[in-house]
Amino acid sequence: MVKLLVSWVLCGFTKIEFWTLYRGWCMNAESNKPQTSSKESQLSGISGQDQLLTDLRDLILDARRGVARTIDSGLVVLYWQIGRRIHQDILQEKRAEYGEEVVATLGRKLEQEFGRGFSAKSLHHMMRFAEAFPDEEIVSALRRQLTWTHFKTLAYLDDSLKRDFYAEMCRVENWSTRTLQKKFNQCSLSELRYRKSLTNSSGKNLMR
Secondary structure (H helix, E strand, C coil), X not given: CHHHHHHHHHHCCCHHHHHHHHHHHHHXXXXXXXXXXXXXXXXXXXXXXXXXXXXXXHHHHHHHXXXXXXXXXXXXXXXXXXXXXXXXXXXXXXXXXHHHHHHHHHHHHHHHXXXXXXXXHHHHHHHHHHHHCCCHHHHHHHCCCCCHHHHHHHHCCCCHHHHHHHXXXXXXXXXXXXXXXXXXXXXXXXXXXXXXXXXXXXXXHHHC
């Protein structure tokens, strides 16, 4: 602006020429203004939307996990009750062939009405579950941390001490079923190596 005034005075510009130059200078100055503030505000808006979306997704996923845990916990109790009921009925008859016939018939009818989760194979899992965990209070306490898959895996451990130990570790350490299975495999491999070492030692002693 100062330069324009000096030019007007020194060069003898008319008023029209001066104001034409002034408008051009103003337009040029406006176009050269930094645009970072507008871009920054847009980026800030996008960033805020992304964060909001992330927060909402977390809320939804947490709620889903909570609902899934509640449903699974209720199913654990249901499966235990079914397993105990069938087991008690079969024990009264004390006939293996009767038990297989009952489970097959029940499984076929229940599967038709309620789906594959109540097939004969599933009923056998429930019976094994109720047999391995006969105390309902223990089941009620563990079901808060252990899923049905945990119980189904643990139920087929023949050693009750190992079963109780692994159940407690799942509860305290919050083991997933994958971690539980991994611990099983590690333990089985260690036992195999130990027994092999005992066999080799016995063989060497016999040769002496």
